[in-house]
Structure formats: structure tokens, C-alpha cells
Amino acid sequence: MGRSGDDRRRRPDRPTATTPHTGVARPGHRAAWVTGLQHAAGNAAVVGLLAAAKQNTRPPSQAGDTIQRSPGDLSATDLLLTVQLGKSKLMWDFPVGELSQGTVDALRADPTQISQIEVKIAAALRDDAGPVHESQVYLEGPAVADDLRRDVIDWPAKRDLARFAGRIAARAAAVRSTKIRYPLEQSLEASGTASPGDIDWRQEVAALRGHPPGPDKTMIDASRADRFELALTILEHEATGDPQPPAGVAAHPDLLGPLIFAKYAATDPAPSELATEEMTKTHSEAFLATWLPTIRDTRLVPDDFDPGAFAPTGDLDAVRAALVTRYVSEAAPRTMEKFLLDRWTTDPMGRSPETFVKTADIAALRGQLLEHLAKDFPRWAVTQPGFRGAFWSDVGQRAAFSAVSTLVLSARGLQSFNAGLADRFASTGPGQLTPEEFAIAQDPYGYSQRVSSAATITMGMVEHLKPGDLLEHGLLSWYTALAASWAPGTDDAKGVAGLMSLLQGLGGLKSAIEAQQTASEQQIARELDTGWENMATIIRDEATAAQTFLSTQWEPMLKAVALEQITKNRDEMKEHLTKWPEYRAQAVAKFQICGHLLTDMIDRLQSGDIDSVELDGQVLTAKEIPELTTARDFMQGQADILGSDEKAQDQKDDMQEAIDGFEDVREKILSGEYKPIDYTKAVYNEARQRLGITWYEDYVSLGAALDRWAIVPENPFLAYAIARWEWEAKVAEMDHQFKVFIALGLLTVASLVVPGVAGVVLAGIDLGVGIAQGVAGVTDAYALLDLARLDTKGTVRGVSVDQAKQALHTAWIGLGLNLLLVGGLGTLWARLVLKGRGAAKIPAELNNLSALVKVNPVAAEKMIGKVKDVVKLEELLTTTGDSMLLERMLDKTGDIRHLEYALMHGDPRKIGELIDLAGDAGKLGKILDSVPDAVTAERLLRLTDDAEGLGLLLKSADNPAIAEQLLGWTNPRLADQMLGVAGDQGELLRLSRSGMSPETAARCLAKTDDAAHLNRLVARMDKGAEQVGVLLEGRSTAELEELLNKGIRPSEVEMGVGTPRIGAQPNIPDNAIPLPPDVKSIVDGWGLGDRALLQKVQPHEVDRLRKLGNVSKKINAETSKKLYAWAADGAKTPGDFANRVDFMKLELADTRELVAREPAKYPGRNYDDAAAAQLASEKGIEGLTQVMKDQAQAVRDLAGIGWADLGAPASEASVRAAATRLTFGSDSATYHVGKHLADLGKAEAAAPGAGLAQQSSAYLASARRTVAEGNLAVNAPSGGVTKFVFSRTVEAVDGTMVKLDTIVYARDNFALIASHMKGK
């Protein structure tokens, strides 16, 4: 950091900010003052470097050589300015040799001015928010000091510090308008470094100040350190007003310092939020690397320019002498006449011609005349045929050639110097740089501007130099322009020392030119009659000369201009009629633009943003708002008229009428019927301009002009002659009242040519009505109307009579008309003077908007109407640099603030694309709120069509990366909705990758605790994530988890397994019939002929019993009867009995397999008999009963047992719809599970070793799925019962394909599963 002012003052070799480049001070201390300069130059890193080297460069023995001055002291050699800034004392020391003598004298005469300068400095260093964020070292550095030095030179005349204050204000404004906190916090949060809530930026900045973490070896390093400090300053500014952080929040300098440095200081280019166009200019020392290519690439002379082509040729003196002789005979007499009359006109004593010739110092006048003629001669000479390249003497040619050669050499030297700066700054420490190099590093933007300015001038001149043409004129103008752009003494001008040395060379050229003039003057004096009589005659005949001028030049010129303009107007009107719709639209737009402009002024005056608006001396304040409002309404009214088809037709007719009357008007102008004295100011201005006559200021009264108290600089005699002519012509037309005004000095010269005589004066003296009537009285109303109709732009005769009257009532309507019809928006705006607190922010010119109004007024109006603030629109046009782009953006902008905000984020074209993508600037703004940069915004926008939804999503997401990943999965709104309930956002991302659809996820999240919970459920599925959605339909998460916990697989839950839903049972009509004899015989064979159960059967059971047959003939008869008795004992119906027999047979087969495994035990014994004996034993019977009971219970628990209510008459559709509720009709029927379990498909089969519950679950699910998803193979109604068979092919457990059939019986509104098995 910088040292205090007191501390600095004790340094023996304290440098001034300006002494190094003067070369006048302390040559013996060069190394010390160079170092000192760099220390004073405002670079934090430099200070660090120098501090380390301080012991060597500043020996203590020099401490006694302290400069002691009082603040504000002006000594014989120096001006010292001192200002207290906080705890620091700022000092600037300027050798008087670098200030102008006039300034030094003025300060000596009134020393209090020095303290006034200091007060101004102090004022510039504060703004509304308090002291500006500037370091002492920067303020005392060369760039600022040079501004201040120039301001001090101008002080006696201007009494302000425009450069100094402007620089400081611009830098403060740049800091205020730059925002890096949000993107930085986003970046920190996204990287997991820190969350915004943990950062107190004021504390962090305080800890980081003065400790840039980057390298500190080179000038580039120093610039980066400055940029680091700049970022801190912005962060500190942004944190102003933050609430106090909770106690105990610690600073993280070790963490944040390197991150901030890496993001903002170590990057080229730096992130756009910091490296704004404004910031890179105002704080260019912090963006040194950014400017070096610009400086390097600037060309001062074309690479292929060859000065050798301008080498002088031959002897030219004789040619020159002949030309002088011709000049004397052809041009000199008129020049002499004009010179003398101008001298008479400008005579400060206002003498009459006679008095003048009698009393003037004729000898002196003659000397001046000859000098004037000598200067006029070369101007005339260049217009003569055969002159080119032959006028100047050999000496002049050689001087010019020498100058060109030096210029090219110097320019290329500077280009080479500039090209080496990048390497120099990248390899050399500040302490080793030359003062000029260091000064450039301190303000590379300013230097680039000066180089660019010099390049423009030099290139402009060089490009126009052609071998054989005159060299001298170009060189001299170059000399003047270059000297103006590069003030001597500027630090960084050292680099162009070669160029500046050329100035001395040009001095020689100047001498040569002067010698030429002297020779010419002598020759003219010899050859031209400049005797007293001749000169007196010219002056005495001034009235004749004036009349000659008026009749031969002035009036013809007025007519010519007037004719040109009405012809042009006529042509334009023809063009307008040809393109009437387009013209009409443009005219409407122009009137509306005018209305918008007036509204803008009204708003600014009403809000107090500005205090006054001034145009051509008329000042408007808030008091004039009613008049402005009237004017605005008038403009809108005109727009409405043209906007109305009917009324616009009248205008069109008028225009046609005007064109038709063109010849008549033309003739009246030529004949003088329309008197030139009645022409408008525009005609006069144009005529004077063409004749090269400047004119009186508006405030010059007619009396002052006629008395020659006021004169104009160019052609004063002719101007006077015109004024006198106007006076006389008006007096001839006007009444006494007019003369009174002139006598009172109330009418100005300018007012004479304003239509209606005195619009400007009227505003002040409120006598408009009378004078306006006077105008009307002297003008033929009909003729005026003819002219007015033709003169749509008011360029000849002003506005129409009606409009003129309106303008007299409200002068500001004239302003609007002027805007619309004459000068255009840019001209008007440039003439407006705005004052007030907001005025400084309003640009002096509306270049872009003006250009647009000219090219495309309709588009301009549309944009003005939208933005409703011309200044803001100008800013937007400047920012975007493309009106069509801006128009497109505005089409998609509801609130201009949104667009302004969006444009802060990057290149306007890119932002335009983003707005197109977002559909609306407001929506884009919300997106930009939440992303680090425009690139991210674009990437996200390209992932969705719903920008508004994206904004919501980004607001909810912890970071943009989460939003981006979710957009790859679903739309932003659904993603946002899910984030609201997801809990951990990482879990939602995991869910997005699970394969679950976003719609399902959203539905499921509503039923689960959070995304983590849902992910756990997903992990339990056997058919993918999407299955969760199916399972949670009509079921709570707890219910699902309970089923899964029971061991029921998800695909089984899908089929309703685990949730019995059979409802009330139907009443089946009893249609029992006696057993047919053959069946009765079978039953008897089982030993069951007396069983009541088997006396009657339902018709459909008959066949079933018939097919049961015998188990095996090999089984002992008693054993067999025991087994059939078991089946009958537990049965409730014959069908039930049949099921139990089938179950028994199944068990017998299984037992038979077991028996067959031990053949040795049963030699010569039938396996059926052996197995049946085991099964018919007491233990076997118990086993049979228990297994059947357990099987039935398992099915009952999982699906219930009985008829499922279809809710509709049985049909394929109603059965399929009820698939997840179907089950077996009786306990005994559940034996099918065991019988057909092995038939199930691979994916459905229960795992090996599974219990009854799992087996039943798998079987039921497989059966139900076949009903739901299989093909209908059989649909056979019979006796009120329909048999359905559904078939489905699956991969069997052995890898083959197997067809599964599910038999369903249905009656009325009910159905049940009869069996599910491998099909045939």
C-alpha cells in the first residue's frame, strides 16, 4: 500500500509526478527518482517490489534532504498541491516550467486560487457514497498528475478540473456499475468452496487488501495485482449496506485470495462481468495485457510508403515569378478591395469612409495589405492551370522532402517501440522500466488513444501525399494537428520523441515558406498599385461595392438556394406521392418520435431529473410543462391525422396541389414577387455558407451590427452589407412599431430572417400576437399558402400559416417542427442544453438514434415508443451497435430494465440469440440471475422450450449443473416441482438416471418421503424403476413396502398378489341331478356309493367324476378306498371331492417318485401300491390334510378364495379388467399350484427352495398375468357358465419356450381361476 504523505515528504529524493519527463531536475539522482516515480505511480505490486529493495535504493543518509513546504505553496520553481484524503495526505509537485506563464502569474497574483484548486481536488475525490475507492499511489501517479497539470494550466480561464474530475468520476462510475459478487459467489458455491452465507465480503476484502497472491516479478504481474485489488474494491462496494454477519464468521483469505486471483486477475481476457468495455478503459492499468495488442498493431505510416518518391526535382524559381505577375494582374485587385473594406468594417472606432481614409495610418495599412496579398497568393496559385508541383523554390522542396523522410523514419521507430512493449512488460520489473515505459503501463488505454490519434493524423496526411504534389501544405497541417493531440510534456510522449523532434525539422520548413512569402510580397509591392488614392477610392466606394455584391451575388444566391430547395422539395413530394403508404408511415413515425421526445422532456422535468432544457436561448423549466404538453399533443394530433385514411387523403391532395403549383412558385421567386427578404433563415444560412460569409451571433442586435459594434470574423464587410440590406428591406415593409423595437435594441439581426419576424424575441416580451398579425398583414395570404404548401420542410418560407400561428402561441411546437422537418433528431438534440442533477448522465449527442431516425423512422419510432426514454434508447443502440438487432430484442422485451440487465452479460449478438431462445428478455434475466455466464445460459436454453420454467428450475436448483442434468431428463417445470419435494437434490439426479420416467417420478415422489426413499424403492424392483409407479397406483408406499417385506415380488404385487379383493360371493343356483348310472358305478367302485355327498351332482361335475377313474389297478383295493374316503371326507361338493382326488393323485405321484428312488426296498412290488400304502397310513392321511390346508391358506392370504366380482357381466374385457383380483374358487382347487408350479416361466417361477407362500404368489401372479396380457384362446359359454382360456408364451425354466394356459370360469358378474398350466 502507499505510504502516507508525511512519510513521503521526508524522503530525500521524493519525486514529483512530473519531474522525470521534464528532464530538468536532479540529473544526478536519476535512478532514485525513477524508482520514486514508480513508487508514486499507483501500483500495489510495484510498491511491494520496491519495498523489498528499499534498503538499497534509499540510504538513510539522505533523510535530511526533506522538501519542506506549506500546503498550497507556489515557490519560484514549483507549485505544490496538497489534499488530505482520509488519513493520507496527497501531494502533487509541478515545476513552474511545465505550467503556462499565464497560469503561474495568475496564481501569484491571487494565491487563494491554489487553495481553491485543492478544494476542487478534494471535491472530485468524493461522491454521494463518500470518498472514492482510489489508492494514494494511483492518485499521485503520472497519469493522474498529468491530467491535473493540464487542468491547472487551464484553471485561470475555466476554474474547474475537468480532466482530473472526469477521470476520477469515470473510474468511480465504472466501479459502481460493475457487479462481480453474484457470479463469484455462484462459482464458489458450485465448486463447493464456500456458500454465500458464510462470506462477509467487507471482512474478506480487508483481509485480502495488499496481499495479491500472484507472482510479482514483471510489469504484467503488477498489472494483475492491480486487477486483483480492483476486484476487491468492487466486492467491497457491492457489500456496502450488507447486514452485519453473525458473530464468529471468520474470514477466509487463504481460501478466497487464490480463487479470486485465479478467476479475475490471472485471466486474459478477464471474465466479462469485470472486464467491461468501460472498466478496461477507466482502469486500464489493471488490464495492461489487454491493451498491448492494440498499441502494437497501430500503424502510423503504411508499410509500403516510400518517401524516396518525393525527392525534389529541377529549378522552380522562374515559374514562381511568372505566377506572381499573373496574380497581380488577375486576382490581387479584388483581394485588395475586399481587404480594405473589411478593415474599414472592422475599424474599432466605427469611422465613416471619408473619416477613415483621412485619418487611417495608410502606411501601416499598406504593409498589412501586402502581407495579406503575399499569403493570399499561394492560395490563389494552387488554383491555376499548370501550377502543380512548380510553385515552391528548390529550398522549400528540399525542406519538405526532409520533413517527410524524418516523419516516416520516426513513425516506424515508434511502431517498433510499441511492438516491443509486450515483451518488455512481460519480462521486466517495474523498477527496471524507463519512466516513459512505466507511464505507458500506468495508462495503456490513454496511451493507445494518443498513438491512435497520431496514427490517424499521420496516415491521413501520408495517404494524401502523392509524388509531384505539394508536400508543404500537408506537412504543416500535420504539424498543427499532431501538436494538439500530443501535448508537450506528456509522460508517455517520450516514446514518440522521434516524432516530436520532427517538429523542429518542420520549423525549418516553416522558415522556408516564410521566405517564399517575403519574396512574393516584395514582387507584389513592386507590381501592384497600392498608392493612397487607389486605396481611398476603394473605401469611399464601399456603398457601391456593397450594392454590387448584393445585386450580383447575394440576391442571386438567395434565389438560387430557394429554387434549389423548393425544387428538391417538389422532387421529394413527388417521390412521397409515388410511395405514399411508406411516406405516410414515416411521417407518422416522425411526428410520434417528436411526441416521444417531448414526453421524455416532460418526464425529466417533472421528476426533477433535469432542471431546464435550453434551445437556441429559450429556456424551459417545469413551469413550461403545460406548453410542452400542448406541443406533445399537437404532434400526436398530426400523427393521428396522417394515420387516418380520410384525413391523410387531404394531406395527399395538398401535396399534389403543391406540385401542380410548382412552376407558378418558381416564377414568382425568379421575378422577385416572393421577396428574398421573406425567405427563411435556412435559405440565408445556406447562401451565406456558400459565399463564405460568417454571421452574427443570435444575440447581436441590429443596431450593434449597423453601427459596426459587432463584427464577424470572416468577410466582415459583406456580412455588414447584408445586415444593412436586411434592415433597409424590412424597414420598407414594416410599420412604426417594428422600428421602435429596433430602436429599443430588442430585435436581433438573427430575428430578421426568422419567419414571423421575431420568434426568439417573442418568448421574452410577450407581444407576439401583434407582431404575428403584422406579418400576416404584409403577406399575401394566398401566395403564402401556395409557397407554404410547396415548402413542406420550412426551408424556404417556414411552416404553413396555421403551423406558424401555432408556433407563435407555443414556441416549442416550432421546436418539434424543426425536429421533424428540418434538422432531424440529432441536430436538435445537439442544440439542446440540459441542466440539472441528471444532466451529466445524458449524452450530448444521440448519434445512433439520429442515424436510425433518418434511415428508418418507423423502426425508430417503434423503439422509442417501447423504451420511452431516448437517452436510454441511445445507450441501448450504442451497446448493441445494431438497430435491427435491438429492434428484435425489444420485440421480445416487456420491461426495458430486463433488456439492460441481460445486455450486461455479454456480447449483444449473443444476448440477442439468448433472448430469441428464451422468448422474452424478462425470462432470460431470471435465467441469467442464476447462471455464471451467458454460455451456460445458452446451453440450458437449448435444452428446453420453456424459458420461464427454466428460470423457476434454476431458482430451485442448488446450482446450474443440477438444473442442466435434470433438463436432460424432463421439462424444467416438472424438474422444479420435483426439486421442491426431493430433499437431497443429488438423490433426484440419481433417480433421473434410474430409468424412471419423470412423470412417474413426480407421481411417486408425492407418495414417498423424498427422492432418497424413492431410490430405495427403485432398488427393490424386479422390472425396472418404472415399476414403482405401477405399484404405487392405488396403494400407499407403506402398503407396498409391507407387501415387499412379506417376500412378494414386485412383479407379483403388480398382479395384485398380496391384496385379496374378491368381495361378496354370488348365490349359485342348485341344479343338482342324480348321478348317471355309469358314474354311480364308478363311485361305488371307490367304496363311496353310500355317501350323501355323491348322490347328486351339478351337471358340469358329471364328466369330471367320470374322468377321475381309478388311480392304479395295482393298488390294494382297501388302500385305494381309504384314499378315496379321505377325499370324500373333507369335500363339500362333488367338485370339491374331485379336486381332493386329483390332489391325492398328485401326492401319490410324488410319493411314488420317492419310493422309486429306493428300488431295493421294493423288489417285486409295484411302486403305486407301495406309495399308496404310505399315503393311506395315518401319518400319510394327516400329511395330506395338512398340506391341502396350508396350500389353501397360502392362497387365501395372497388372493382370497372364491368368485371375484367383475363389476360387470362376464366377458373377455371384464375378466381381463379383473385379472388382478381373480383367484381359485375353493380351498381344494388350490392344489393346482403344486401340480403346475413347474410349468411357470423362468422369470416368474419361485426360487428353488421357496415355501408355499412364495410358490403360490408366483403361480397366482403368472395366472393373472396370462389373463391380463395373454391371448384369448377359448371363449365357450355353456349353461350360464363361460369357459375362457387365456394363453401366453414364455421362456421356460429350461430355456425352451412354453405356452401357459389359464382357465377361467365366469358366470353372471363373477369369475374364478380354475387352473393355470402348461398348455397343449
Next chain:
Amino acid sequence: MLNDDLEPMDWLVAAGKVLEYALSSQNVRRAVQALTDVGRAGATSPHEPTPSPSTRDLASAAEWGTLTELFQRDPTLISVAAAVGIVQPWRDHQEDGLQDSLMARSGYQMLLDRKIWTAPPVDDFHLGEVDEELLEAVREFPQQRPANLPAAHFWWGP
């Protein structure tokens, strides 16, 4: 049936596949199915009066090697399948299952004829019990008797 159009070699491959599963799950019904598939491999097409070329090649088919190994792996399972499983299709489905039972028996016989076991898995008594039951069944449903079995396999009667 799903596999009506299979060639004899395909049946052998299918038999091996099913037998593998039967062995791993100790599933008697699958082992019987393997025997059925072997029987079908040995049967000529019902539409062809003479053995097809593939049938003629069957005796030297390479697939026998794998299949033999599988059938040799668990003689107990094969004995249970042959002794009590062969008749099970007939018992379960009566007429509709009879052909499967006959094919299984034929398949078992083909294996016996190829002498893949050192001793037959089923003793003569219990195999006779099987043939007796099948003979009765064929008598009841003669139309179910396959016409295209090797002549030597009509042990249950002409």
C-alpha cells in the same frame, strides 16, 4: 406342440437341454421329457414312410456324446423317471398324454439299446410294470400309437 417341425438332431439337442435342467433341479418330469425328446429323435416323421436322411445318420450323431454323458450322470433320477415318470403323462392326461408316455418309453429303449449304462437303471420287473400299463393304454386308445417308431419298439404289442 410347439416343436412339431424340429429335425431329429434338434430333438437330441432339446433333450440335452431339458436333461441338464432336470439334473440340476432333480425334476423327474423334466427327465421324462428328455426321454420323450430322445424318442421323438428316433421316430421318423409321421409323414414319411421311410426314415429321413437325418434319422439314418442319427446313430452316429455327435450329439449322442453329450447326451450320453448327461444320462449317465445321475442313474437314480433316470431310474425314477423311467420307472414311475414314463406313465405319468398318460396318467395326467389320459389319451392326450399317452403319446408322450410312449415316446418316453421309446427314448429310454434307445438309450438301453445304445448300452450307455453298465446296468439298466430300472430292473425288469418295474420296467415290465410300466410296459404293462402302457399296453393297456394302447389297447384303450390304439389311435394314439405312434406309427413311425422303430419296429423294434413295439414291445407293447403289434
